Amino acid sequence: MNWAYPWGWPEVVAIVLVVVLYTGFVLRTRRLAAPFGQRGWRLAWKLPLRLTYFALLLIALLGPAYGVTKQAVRTAGKDVWLLVDLSRSMDAPDVAPTRLQKARAELSRLVSRFQADRIGLIVFSNTAYVQCPLTYDQGALQLFLSTLQTNLVPGGSTDLAPALQLALRRFTANPRAQGAPPRALTLVLVSDGEDFGENLEPVLRELSRTGVHLFTVGVGTTEGSRIPRAGGGFVRDAKGRDAVTQLQPTVLRRLAAQAEGQYFELSDQRNEFPQLVNALNRVEGKAEQVRTVSVADNRYRYPLLLALAFMMLDVIVTVRVIRP
Missing domain, CATH: 3.40.50.410 (von Willebrand factor, type A domain)
Known part of the structure; x- marks a missing residue:
């Protein structure tokens, strides 16, 4: 398998940004839950889900290419x-x-x-x-x-x-x-x-x-x-x-x-x-x-569709983090 686009600084910036924002979100949730004697641990089960669809979005952005297709x-x-x-x-x-x-x-x-x-x-x-x-x-x-x-x-x-x-x-x-x-x-x-x-x-x-x-x-x-x-x-x-x-x-x-x-x-x-x-x-x-050439088929659609499905699941399934 090849990649349509090389790994570069935009991907690194996106990863750093997501880590910083999510860490801030977790700390803010714990701070709001503290007065109620809670720790906001219910939030933890969504972390693997969110990491998964974020990784899938990165893969789609890089363009996984395998197989050969004919293009005019x-x-x-x-x-x-x-x-x-x-x-x-x-x-x-x-x-x-x-x-x-x-x-x-x-x-x-x-x-x-x-x-x-x-x-x-x-x-x-x-x-x-x-x-x-x-x-x-x-x-x-x-x-x-x-x-x-x-x-x-x-x-x-x-x-x-x-x-x-x-x-x-x-x-x-x-x-x-x-x-x-x-x-x-x-x-x-x-x-x-x-x-x-x-x-x-x-x-x-x-x-x-x-x-x-x-x-x-x-x-x-x-x-x-x-x-x-x-x-x-x-x-x-x-x-x-x-x-x-x-x-x-x-x-x-x-x-x-x-x-x-x-x-x-x-x-x-x-x-x-x-x-x-x-x-x-x-x-x-x-x-x-007009010539017909063989090119590697960019299969970005599959990780993108899977990531969108996980994102919809994240939106649909809600969790009450803090119970008064």
């Missing part, structure tokens, strides 16, 4: 793709310690809030790669997030379109999406918004057509900063000057508005990841399938 379980949830910019500009320190490290820490906290949803990870710069497929495995996803570095993808300028197109292809290639009914698909794009791609219009039309929810997170500041190099110094532009990267929210706002989403910012002064979590929670998961 309807699963529902979202598929969330995290699209993380790993271009060199994400190493900029205008968000301490760097844009990428700050975003990585916040994404780790976000993932832990959605354990009932499948989450995948796509990384990109001018090309995009699936770093972790959609999974319920929180440990694996957290491991992939902890290893994110800008050197994981080939160096180059940022292009937002390949990451969005890859996420959409993975969605349409998913056989679940062709069955009935599909899961809700949500994209979270984390970038500084610097887009050097040629044309976002086709992917914007595709986002609108599929009904995908796209939330964008702009990481950085409008003042910007220089981009440090791994070997020391800073990245230089075509004219030999230190390149300065700045947060470009315009494109990210446009993407979110086009795809039934919302734009958020992350910097040392503004952290809107809690608002992002709330927005993701408001996206309702769709029913995926």
Whole structure:
């Protein structure tokens, strides 16, 4: 036999409370009976009865489970793709310690809030790669997030379109999406918004057509900063000057508005990841399938009914404790 709920402090508090109250009741009865030369001993026969139904109530509360029963379980949830910019500009320190490290820490906290949803990870710069497929495995996803570095993808300028197109292809290639009914698909794009791609219009039309929810997170500041190099110094532009990267929210706002989403910012002064979590929670998961699972049958009803029967007996049978 197993227990549906562990033994904890509420049960201990209940036992202590019952002992204290019943002891007080007994002492008060003896004190009232003393002037009549009586000791109130007639009360004693009800003590085993009351202890019995109190113990039965505790057992019912803990949920004795034995035997196996079949139950239909309807699963529902979202598929969330995290699209993380790993271009060199994400190493900029205008968000301490760097844009990428700050975003990585916040994404780790976000993932832990959605354990009932499948989450995948796509990384990109001018090309995009699936770093972790959609999974319920929180440990694996957290491991992939902890290893994110800008050197994981080939160096180059940022292009937002390949990451969005890859996420959409993975969605349409998913056989679940062709069955009935599909899961809700949500994209979270984390970038500084610097887009050097040629044309976002086709992917914007595709986002609108599929009904995908796209939330964008702009990481950085409008003042910007220089981009440090791994070997020391800073990245230089075509004219030999230190390149300065700045947060470009315009494109990210446009993407979110086009795809039934919302734009958020992350910097040392503004952290809107809690608002992002709330927005993701408001996206309702769709029913995926109905499964039959075997679960231990909680037999709390039997000790509860027996306890109620003893309680009724305690109420019905009265005892005159003090006889004047």
